[in-house]
Amino acid sequence: MTLEEQQLRDEFCRWGESLFRRGYTAGSSGNLSARLTDGFLVTPTNSCLGYLDPARLSKLDAQGVAVSGDVPTKEIPLHMAFYEARPQAAGVVHLHSTYATALSCLEDTDPDDTVPPITPYVVMRVGRVPLLPYTHPGSADVRPLVLAKAREHAAVLLANHGPVVSGRSFRDAVFAAEELEETAKLVFLTKALTVRQLDAMLVAELQTRHK
Numbered sequence: 034m035t036l037e038e039q040q041l042r043d044e045f046c047r048w049g050e051s052l053f054r055r056g057y058t059a060g061s062s063g064n065l066s067a068r069l070t071d072g073f074l075v076t077p078t079n080s081c082l083g084y085l086d087p088a089r090l091s092k093l094d095a096q097g098v099a100v101s102g103d104v105p106t107k108e109i110p111l112h113m114a115f116y117e118a119r120p121q122a123a124g125v126v127h128l129h130s131t132y133a134t135a136l137s138c139l140e141d142t143d144p145d146d147t148v149p150p151i152t153p154y155v156v157m158r159v160g161r162v163p164l165l166p167y168t169h170p171g172s173a174d175v176r177p178l179v180l181a182k183a184r185e186h187a188a189v190l191l192a193n194h195g196p197v198v199s200g201r202s203f204r205d206a207v208f209a210a211e212e213l214e215e216t217a218k219l220v221f222l223t224k225a226l227t228v229r230q231l232d233a234m235l236v237a238e239l240q241t242r243h244k
């Protein structure tokens with residue numbers, strides 16, 4: 034095994050534990066993936082992000098076929114569609130984090146812009162987040178939906194399911210998933226209040242500066 038893969042396996046388990054301990058996903062929900070030079074690392078299906086074992090992570094080849102480790106997450110089509118749409122992505126994080134998942138369930142969430150630009154950091158780290166129509170967990174039906182949106186957007190909400198966030202590194206994907214969840218929480222905290230959103234010019238400027 035290369036040093037790159039060994040380091041990524043360790044990083045994967047450290048961040049999984051960190052997300053789980055801080056309540057970003059519960060039980061065996063959620064799944065993680067990271068790009069390797071010769072394929073991908075993904076979490077095993079039904080694993081708890083808090084208790085991942087570096088030696089038992091599932092390894093996929095470059096086409097997304099399992100080659101070693103435990104049985105991989107059922108969400109391979111979801112993760113692979115992100116890597117296909119975004120060659121620059123090196124990590125993908127899917128969580129059932131409470132507030133982002135709540136937004137994904139609301140009738141009045143804007144499907145083109147589920148997380149309003151209320152702070153600069155969410156614009157810089159995550160960008161605009163569209164809602165993908167409901168598909169069953171693990172279904173390959175999600176692939177065309179991801180391909181349609183992920184070329185332009187680094188993150189999406191799966192309707193009535195939860196967030197999926199990509200990043201240029203695995204760590205960036207984790208940080209962006211956290212930022213998305215914290216912003217979704219702010220959306221609920223300020224729901225009954227008058228919120229000043231960043232204006233469109235500021236948002237555009239932040240997006241070009243942090244592309």
Ligand SMILES: O=C(O)[C@@H](O)C(=O)COP(=O)(O)O
Nearest residue numbers: 062063064078079106107170
């Ligand atoms: O919601 C689901 O069922 C999956 O998207 C999920 O979060 C956990 O599935 P596995 O990664 O196969 O355990």
Ligand SMILES: [Zn+2]
Nearest residue numbers: 063170194195
């Ligand atoms: Zn899920």
